[in-house]
Amino acid sequence: xxxxxxxxxxxxxxxxxxxxxxxxxxxxxxxxxxxxxxxxxxxxxxxxxxxxxxxxxxxxxxxxxxxxxxxxxxxxxxxxxxxxxxxxxxxxxxxxxxxxxxxxxxx
Amino acid sequence: xxxxxxxxxxxxxxxxxxxxxxxxxxxxxxxxxxxxxxxxxxxxxxxxxxxxxxxxxxxxxxxxxxxxxxxxxxxxxxxxxxxxxxxxxxxxxxxxxxxxxxxxxxxxxxxxxxxxxxxxxxxxxxxxxxxxxxxxx
Numbered sequence: 001x002x003x004x005x006x007x008x009x010x011x012x013x014x015x016x017x018x019x020x021x022x023x024x025x026x027x028x029x030x031x032x033x034x035x036x037x038x039x040x041x042x043x044x045x046x047x048x049x050x051x052x053x054x055x056x057x058x059x060x061x062x063x064x065x066x067x068x069x070x071x072x073x074x075x076x077x078x079x080x081x082x083x084x085x086x087x088x089x090x091x092x093x094x095x096x097x098x099x100x101x102x103x104x105x106x107x
Numbered sequence: 108x109x110x111x112x113x114x115x116x117x118x119x120x121x122x123x124x125x126x127x128x129x130x131x132x133x134x135x136x137x138x139x140x141x142x143x144x145x146x147x148x149x150x151x152x153x154x155x156x157x158x159x160x161x162x163x164x165x166x167x168x169x170x171x172x173x174x175x176x177x178x179x180x181x182x183x184x185x186x187x188x189x190x191x192x193x194x195x196x197x198x199x200x201x202x203x204x205x206x207x208x209x210x211x212x213x214x215x216x217x218x219x220x221x222x223x224x225x226x227x228x229x230x231x232x233x234x235x236x237x238x239x240x241x242x243x244x
Contacts, residue, residue, distance in 0.1 A: 002127075002134035006186050009138035013179060016145035020152035027155050027164075035218040036161055042210050043155060043168045046203060047148060050179050053199060054141075057183055057192075065195045072199055076206035083217045 010058050017051035038082060045075030137186040144178030147171045161218060162225040169211035176203045 021044055028040035049068045056064025085091055154167025180200035187193040224232040 002130040006134045006137055009134075009141050010183075010186070013141045013145045013182075016149050020148050023152040023156045033161060033218075033223060035214055035221075035223060036164060038217075039161075039165055039168055039211070039214050040155060042214065043151070043172055046172050046176055046207060047152070049199065049203065050144075050148065050176055053180065053183055053196060057186060062192045062195070065192060065199065068199050069195065069202065072202045072206065076202075076210055079210045080213055083213055087217055087221070 007058055010054050014051055014054040014058060017047050017054060020047045021051070034086060038079065042075065042079045045071065045078075049075070133185060133188075137182045140178050140182030140185065144175040144180075144182060147175030147178060151175060160226045161223060162215070165211060165215050165218075169208060172211075173204065173207050176200070176207065 024040045024044045024047065028037045028044065031037040031040060049072045052064045052068040052071065056062060056068070081091065084093070148171060151167050151171025154171065155164050158164045158167055177200055180196055180203070184193045184196045184200075187196060220235070222235055
């Protein structure tokens with residue numbers, strides 16, 4: 001009985017994550033600037049991680065949590081890479097500022 | 108050796124059914140944490156969709172994502188018990204706790220450096236080049 005209550009509450013949480021993913025997908029489609037889209041995609045990834053964790057505990061298999069770890073790390077790296085690419089238009093630029101290059105802000 | 112297996116579903120006279128009470132406590136604690144986290148995550152998603160400006164949207168997304176994700180993952184850790192699965196869930200919670208504010212800060216910093224200005228009502232945000240050398244009144 002208590003186990004069933006936990007599963008139903010997890011199901012409510014998973015459906016809430018799906019609704020949140022739909023709302024963020026709407027923002028990433030209609031977002032006026034590029035940064036709105038980047039923010040919405042990043043938040044979408046966080047909600048996808050949470051949905052994977054909830055769903056893998058609902059169906060009782062622990063495989064989804066491994067995929068959730070991978071997705072959390074890849075989401076962060078993808079966000080940083082997209083921001084860096086759209087700022088410098090290249091990916092082989094060091095993220096730290098060069099000390100000899102004074103002024104001349106790029107991007 | 109001769110100790111009989113105690114049937115916990117039918118307690119002895121006067122004894123409380125402790126295992127059932129602990130199961131219900133686990134279920135209610137986990138359910139409360141998951142429902143709180145779902146509320147925060149949905150509030151963040153609605154805020155991202157409804158807020159008028161980029162810098163208010165990033166406030167809604169960043170704050171509520173961190174808090175809601177931690178609540179949901181703590182609820183799942185309580186639900187999973189003392190197993191390997193709860194260790195993996197704690198790992199996911201740690202990664203989200205570190206990377207989510209960092210990504211939000213990176214997006215806000217990139218938007219600020221690219222010249223995106225917040226909507227301030229009657230006031231006007233200064234240009235990025237005029238910040239250091241303007242009149243400091």
